[in-house]
Amino acid sequence: MDTLVHVLVIPVPAQGHVIPMMELAKKLARHGFKVTFVNTDFIHTVVMNASTKNEEEDDDDGIRQVSIPDGLELGDTRTNFGRLSEAMQRVMPQKLEELIEKMNADGMKIKCVFADNCMTWALGVAKKMGIKGVAFCPAPATSLALFSTIPKLISDGIINSNDGSILRQQEVHLSPKMPAISTETFPWVCFTDMDLRRSAFQHFVTSTEDLRYADKIISNSSVELEPETFSSFPNMLPVGPLLATNTRGNQGGNFWPEDLACLSWLDQQPVSSVIYAAFGSSSSHDQKQVLEIALGLELTGKPFLWVVRPDTDKEATEGLASFEERTVSRGRMVSWAPQEKVLRHPSVACFVTHCGWNSTLQGVSNGVPLICFPYSADQFLNKRFICDSWKVGLGLEKDESTGLVRKHEILTKVNQLLGDKIYKSRAMDMKEKLLHSVREGSSYRNWSNIVEWINEEQVIA
Known part of the structure; x- marks a missing residue:
């Protein structure tokens, strides 16, 4: 029987999501949690192959890496986002539930699930099983704020409800406090293939709706980086940048071997x-x-x-x-x-x-x-x-x-x-602000509260 509190972390199967969630897993491990990191079978193989070829291994003590199927066959391509998304939604919830049940039966009881904000179906599994759930935004919090504003953008006639296509090119304010965002920068607009755009947009919509399963929402950002966003959306808690507390600079979860x-x-x-x-x-x-x-x-x-x-x-x-x-x-x-x-x-x-x-x-x-x-x-x-x-x-x-x-x-x-030395000067000033945030400022305090909350005994109403 494990004496450590056991948490589970599940990322989107993409390099830009696996790396920050591995950083999150490391931070949890450094705070004394036992961590199970759940990749898809396909991505797990890619990560393991890359890590065994690296000359210097990451220190992943306390992190157990496992995998579940993504719903596609081994030889299938994972570049078709719509097909992959549909397969994951169809297969992975049941597989994750089975994995948690097995770990619970083996004396490794899961107390909290951390899921990427684009994998929030996993929080539905956690809620069903009476487990605490945290949504983690590895992208700017402003992007998650944008996703949550999609219903209003549709009702205001700015975007199409089917695929998010722009009906009116303009600058929009997600809240009165936030600076304007151009509709041209909406994340799904970059997909020129309309089927791909539709799939991506609908995935963002569904994942954001499933945030209702989250007990907490945390972001790999800080108040210093996105002050107006965190002021306007106080339910999003900045705890980053996570990498700023990784003193060794080792980055886990790579898909390719690093050239050291x-x-x-x-x-x-x-x-x-x-x-x-x-x-x-x-x-x-x-x-x-x-x-x-x-x-x-x-x-x-x-x-x-x-x-x-x-x-x-x-x-x-x-x-x-x-x-x-x-x-x-x-x-x-x-x-x-x-x-x-x-x-x-x-x-x-x-x-x-x-x-x-x-x-x-x-x-x-x-x-x-x-x-x-x-x-x-x-x-x-x-x-x-x-x-x-x-x-x-x-x-x-x-x-x-x-x-x-x-x-x-x-x-x-x-x-x-x-x-022009001003750019370097501003960058160094931002560095100092971010280090302060994660060491003793707002990100540090938010993280400390999350750790304390996980360790609390859950009261079932």
């Missing part, structure tokens, strides 16, 4: 000299855009570390051989980087990023100014935070005639960012 050798390469570079470029786990650039990025990095004349994922289309990277030859003395390309450690490294001057929330948090939590190249989902919203609200970065603009971010645009923005 790049850290030694960074050791050889001057302080604040390296341009770090990485575009997340799902962004996809065609051959012309990849070449423009390469030539832009070359034009800067500065050292660079560029992440080109293992699953990048080979056609997209054709023509880079001569670029690598020309820049071998000052550049390095890797398939996947230990990003948190890279951004903590003193040689890194700036971060060219797709603006995923994880990458955004890693940048600002380490005082690194950002150059924004958003691709999809909440990344356009995050760009507005970076450039307009926090003023710690600059956005790359696409050439109107080609739709590409051109090499000279990259050069111009790098020179502008690194030539």
